[in-house]
Amino acid sequence: MGIPSELRDSWVHRRNSFVIPSPAEDRKIANAKRCTQEGVRAGFKNASIACVASAVPTLVAVRVVPWAKANLNYTAQALIISAASIAAYFITADKTILECARRNSQLEDALRRQGS
Numbered sequence: 001m002g003i004p005s006e007l008r009d010s011w012v013h014r015r016n017s018f019v020i021p022s023p024a025e026d027r028k029i030a031n032a033k034r035c036t037q038e039g040v041r042a043g044f045k046n047a048s049i050a051c052v053a054s055a056v057p058t059l060v061a062v063r064v065v066p067w068a069k070a071n072l073n074y075t076a077q078a079l080i081i082s083a084a085s086i087a088a089y090f091i092t093a094d095k096t097i098l099e100c101a102r103r104n105s106q107l108e109d110a111l112r113r114q115g116s
Contacts, residue, residue: 043093050088
């Protein structure tokens with residue numbers, strides 16, 4: 001079942017094309033990678049905080065509150081904690097990447113105005 005050899009060869013040739021990217025495109029690619037890395041770092045940091053912030057009350061409630069003790073098994077507890085962590089990660093990463101992209105576009109506009 002794999003990739004047909006003609007398709008694989010065309011992808012290899014496309015990747016090794018003779019077109020050399022301009023310095024502006026290289027700068028855009030580097031900025032995009034940097035923005036993504038910033039988003040991942042900020043998302044992981046906030047996901048860790050959200051994990052602790054949701055785990056403590058969930059685990060305390062399961063041991064103290066009678067309803068939670070009767071109705072929240074281990075799977076439910078894990079889902080509550082992981083849902084909070086996942087939401088914090090993606091929301092923070094998205095906001096960070098968008099903020100970085102906005103900064104980069106403003107920087108590009110300023111550089112374009114200086115050059116003309």
